[in-house]
Amino acid sequence: MKQFPPRLPEQPIFYPVTTEEYAVKIARDWNVPASGSGFVTRFEVRRDFLAHYDIQEAGGSMHHEYWIPAEDVDAFNAAIVGAIEVVRSFR
Template sequence: MKTLYRPTGLKELELIADINFKGFPPRLEWQPIFYPVLNEQYAIEIAQKWNTKDESSGYIGIVTAFDVNEHYLNQFEVQNVGSAHHNEFWIPAEELEKFNQQIMGEIRVTKAFLGKQFVFTENEEINKLIRKHEIKHTKL
């Protein structure tokens, strides 16, 4: 078993919740890969520095963690996309359903970073989850 992380926005979190935190939604037409990252530090950087300023993320960066069958992951090469800890897997969009089947347990929210323009959703369960994991006044 290997723990991976995924920085998400509000809409993706809502879609994850819709499938009971058991998988990730299909990629959009313009998203050829799904990229889970290998460490929480990297996921935090993306969530805090990028997602909180991004309208399509709902001005929120949410860090999720989940466990995946390590034997399955061995078919994918680790991709380094920057600093030494900027490591991720590139899962082809058409492989995401198989990837989801390899998730052991549920996808967990570990942190939430709210941007200045963030507005809570009408879904109170999602709001509770965000408030529970909200990180305030944090700088990288």
């Protein structure tokens, strides 16, 4: 996978998280009950792109994520270095 899809109209923000531990929690504990499956991806993003966004704390000291507006997802995708790798999956 080389890029993330555009956000749906009801998804104005893209929330890439900063740790695999937090990504596992989302995929396993939230996405599986909501939709039947969840996936954890790993990828690198150029620092010069991320420097335009603050890291947000989302409900706990271990829950850090970037808030990328939907209109910036194409630029986010262009800033990805290498491939997006699926490292865990839950059903």
